[in-house]
Amino acid sequence: MSSLSKAFTSSIGRKFVMGLTGLFLISFLIIHVSINALIFLNDSGETFNVAADFMGHNIVIRIMEVGLFAGIILHIVQAIMLTSQNNAARPEKYAYNKPSANSKWYSRSMGLLGTLILMFLVLHLYHFWWPTKVAVYTHQEHNTFQNIVMIFQELWVVVVYVLGVISLGYHLLHGFQSSFQTMGWNHKKWTPVVKTVGVWFSIIVPIIFALMPISIYLGWIG
Amino acid sequence: MSTGNMNLTLQIWRQKNSKSAGKLVDYKLSEISPDMSFLEMFDVLNEQLITKGEEPVVFDHDCREGICGMCSMFINGQPHGPKDLVTTCQLHMRSFKDGDTIVVEPWRAKAFPVIKDLAVDRSAFDRIIASGGFVSVNTGNAQDANNLPIPKAKADAAFEAAACIGCGACVATCKNASAMLFVSAKVSQLALLPQGQPERYRRVQSMVAQMDEEGFGNCTNTGACEAECPKGISLENIARMNRDYLSAKFISEEEV
Numbered sequence: 001m002s003s004l005s006k007a008f009t010s011s012i013g014r015k016f017v018m019g020l021t022g023l024f025l026i027s028f029l030i031i032h033v034s035i036n037a038l039i040f041l042n043d044s045g046e047t048f049n050v051a052a053d054f055m056g057h058n059i060v061i062r063i064m065e066v067g068l069f070a071g072i073i074l075h076i077v078q079a080i081m082l083t084s085q086n087n088a089a090r091p092e093k094y095a096y097n098k099p100s101a102n103s104k105w106y107s108r109s110m111g112l113l114g115t116l117i118l119m120f121l122v123l124h125l126y127h128f129w130w131p132t133k134v135a136v137y138t139h140q141e142h143n144t145f146q147n148i149v150m151i152f153q154e155l156w157v158v159v160v161y162v163l164g165v166i167s168l169g170y171h172l173l174h175g176f177q178s179s180f181q182t183m184g185w186n187h188k189k190w191t192p193v194v195k196t197v198g199v200w201f202s203i204i205v206p207i208i209f210a211l212m213p214i215s216i217y218l219g220w221i222g
Numbered sequence: 223m224s225t226g227n228m229n230l231t232l233q234i235w236r237q238k239n240s241k242s243a244g245k246l247v248d249y250k251l252s253e254i255s256p257d258m259s260f261l262e263m264f265d266v267l268n269e270q271l272i273t274k275g276e277e278p279v280v281f282d283h284d285c286r287e288g289i290c291g292m293c294s295m296f297i298n299g300q301p302h303g304p305k306d307l308v309t310t311c312q313l314h315m316r317s318f319k320d321g322d323t324i325v326v327e328p329w330r331a332k333a334f335p336v337i338k339d340l341a342v343d344r345s346a347f348d349r350i351i352a353s354g355g356f357v358s359v360n361t362g363n364a365q366d367a368n369n370l371p372i373p374k375a376k377a378d379a380a381f382e383a384a385a386c387i388g389c390g391a392c393v394a395t396c397k398n399a400s401a402m403l404f405v406s407a408k409v410s411q412l413a414l415l416p417q418g419q420p421e422r423y424r425r426v427q428s429m430v431a432q433m434d435e436e437g438f439g440n441c442t443n444t445g446a447c448e449a450e451c452p453k454g455i456s457l458e459n460i461a462r463m464n465r466d467y468l469s470a471k472f473i474s475e476e477e478v
Contacts, residue, residue, distance in 0.1 A: 003478075007471035011400075011440045012430055012464055082440045086398035089332050089439030095235075095246055096325040098299025099397060102449035108397050110442060178443040184465025186458050 011085075012182075014078050019179035021075040026176065026201070028068055033205050036212060042221050045145020052144040056132050076118065083111050106170040107178070113171040120164030127151050152216040161213040169206035176201055226255030228315060231323040232267065234279055240335040240343075246325065256316035260303065261286060261293060263315055280339040286311040288452065291387030294394070295340055296327040301391035301450050309389060309452045329390050331399035333436045346436040347388050347404060354428035355408045357417050370416050380414035383407045385453040392447035392455070398439030403447035405433050406463035407455045413466055423470035427478035430467050 007013045035055065038048040055061050099108060106113065128147065135142030152158055176198030180191070215221045230251045237244025251270075254263055261283050268278035284292040293310040297303035303313040318324060326340065334342040384407070392403035409426050412418030418425070441460060448457045470478075 003471070010430060010467075010471075011402075011434050011438075012467045013471065015440060015464075016468055082442075086400075086439040086442075089399035089437060090330055090397075091332055092330050094296060094299065094327055094330055095233075096299045096327070099395075099446065101300055101304070102395060102446040103397075103444040107442070107444040174443070181443050181457065181461050182441075182464055184461045184463075184468060186461030186465070 011082075014082055015182045017074060018078050018082065019182035021071045021078070022175050022179045024071045025068075025075065026172070026179075028071075029205055033208050037208055039145065039148065039212060039221055040215075044222075045143070045148075049143060049145050052132075056136055056142075056144075072121075076114070079111065079114060104174070107174040110171060110174060113167045116167040117164065117171060120160065120167065123160065124164070127157075148212070149216055149222050152213040155217065158213040158217045162210050165206040165209040168209070169202050172202035172205070173199065225253040226257070226315075228252075228254040228256060228318070228320045230254055230263075230318070230321075233323065233325045234340070235327045236279070236339055237328075237336050239338055244336065244339075246327075254315055256314065258315045259286070259311055260295070260297070260313040260315065261311050280337070280341045282341045283311060288312045289387060291389040294329050294342060294344075294389060294391075296329060296394055298325055301329070301394040302389075302452050306449075307452055307454055309387075312452075329394035331390075331393050331438065333399065333401070333438050334390060334393065342390075344388070344390050346438070347390065347401070349436065350401070350405055350429050350432045351408060353432035354421070354425035355412070357412060358421060359417075372415060376414050379458075380411050383410040383414065383455065383459050386411075386451075386455050387453060389452065391450050391452060393438060395446045395450040396439065396441075397444060397446065398442060400441045400447075401433050401436070401438040402441040402460050402463070403451060403455055403457070405429055406459035409463045409466065410459040413462065423466065423474045424476060424478050426463060426466040427470050430463070431478070 008017065035048070035051045038051055039045060041047050128144070128151075131147055132142055132144060134140075152161075177191075177195045180186070180194045185191075185194070228251075232249040232251060233246045234249060235244050236247045249267060251263065251267055254266065258266070261281070264279060264281060271278045282292045282294050284290040286293075288309045288311060291309075293302070295302070295310045297310065297313070302308060302310045303317065305313055305317055328334075328336050328340045329342045329344075331342075333346040334344055337343050386404060386407035388404060390401075390404070393399050393401050396402075409429055412425065413422050443457070443460075445457060448455065470476075
């Protein structure tokens with residue numbers, strides 16, 4: 001094994017990939033939430049559809065989309081490998097363990113939260129990504145905003161989306177600052193800033209996402 | 223030893239050796255003084271067991287003043303018990319209530335196999351130190367200390383890292399049985415000082431490789447290790463080690 005591939009398969013190397021892909025996915029969330037927030041202009045989706053069409057058709061964005069899927073897959077694959085190593089590192093569990101005394105539940109439940117996000121993501125892609133792709137490749141007109149309004153008419157969909165973004169919020173609450181720690185970006189002056197920004201990011205972004213299905217279901221937007 | 227008025231039920235992990243299966247066994251203790259240390263309470267139990275002709279409970283201990291890193295009990299779900307910044311030997315029975323049930327288990331990690339009862343084999347830590355946790359110096363007269371100016375803040379950080387006694391509480395409490403806090407303290411105490419610079423990047427690579435080899439888990443930054451460490455070793459050391467390791471692997475041209 002070459003020195004570089006050894007680096008990538010070491011414990012810290014795998015964590016490095018986790019953190020890097022995590023930060024990349026966070027950067028995607030910023031774009032995703034910003035564009036989707038255009039529906040709050042409440043102009044029957046006119047502005048939003050312009051942005052959505054651009055994202056669906058622009059060649060650079062479509063190439064970046066491949067990178068996004070690669071990032072998600074890499075994040076998941078590394079998570080599975082790290083978790084299986086972690087489970088093997090403690091074959092016999094404690095009869096009595098009190099982890100609440102020393103750590104936050106969501107920091108210990110990243111795998112569970114990630115799995116919930118993944119399950120949500122499958123439904124989410126089926127709802128919005130797939131119809132857009134079909135429209136692009138069959139050269140049909142696709143009104144993304146109308147699709148959103150149609151899908152969020154059902155209560156169970158709204159509930160699943162809200163639960164999905166709550167999982168995302170807790171995943172980010174640990175993941176945001178954790179990725180900086182894994183990169184070794186620790187600094188007396190900057191780490192408190194990273195932690196504060198991470199907390200606000202993990203609260204604000206999921207709230208904006210959650211408001212989309214809620215406000216459409218309640219008829220505030222449409 | 224003065225007697226007291228505490229009555230306790232102990233559930234202690236008994237295991238014959240690393241190959242046999244263990245189980246929790248109940249023991250009743252009475253007239254325990256609240257001023258006893260946790261290990262003194264175990265001494266009382268063992269004396270009673272010996273008198274009864276039973277096998278005493280094997281547990282690690284040495285200095286009994288919190289600096290050797292030998293004591294290693296997982297008490298009621300926490301390494302070194304419920305108190306912050308103390309080792310098991312410095313834990314006193316006044317931290318418990320009369321009538322309490324106390325569950326005592328060994329450190330649990332693949333890399334720390336149980337030797338017997340509550341004693342585990344922590345030689346994995348020794349092998350990590352041997353892989354690079356040292357400074358190579360030529361013999362001869364020591365040079366004048368003032369030849370090596372060291373900023374106060376760096377010296378303090380190095381000293382704080384060097385406070386690690388290698389007890390393994392970080393591994394014991396980590397949900398992944400990761401040794402990152404221990405290794406990062408041992409990497410940092412040398413990486414922060416000028417004497418540690420020549421071998422800095424070789425050291426971090428060797429020690430992390432040995433840590434992985436020993437079968438410890440991976441760090442998920444839950445911070446449990448820092449919260450439970452009897453010496454208050456900071457997570458900043460883990461960040462420093464990650465930084466040094468990544469720059470060593472991806473930037474340094476030296477192969478290790």
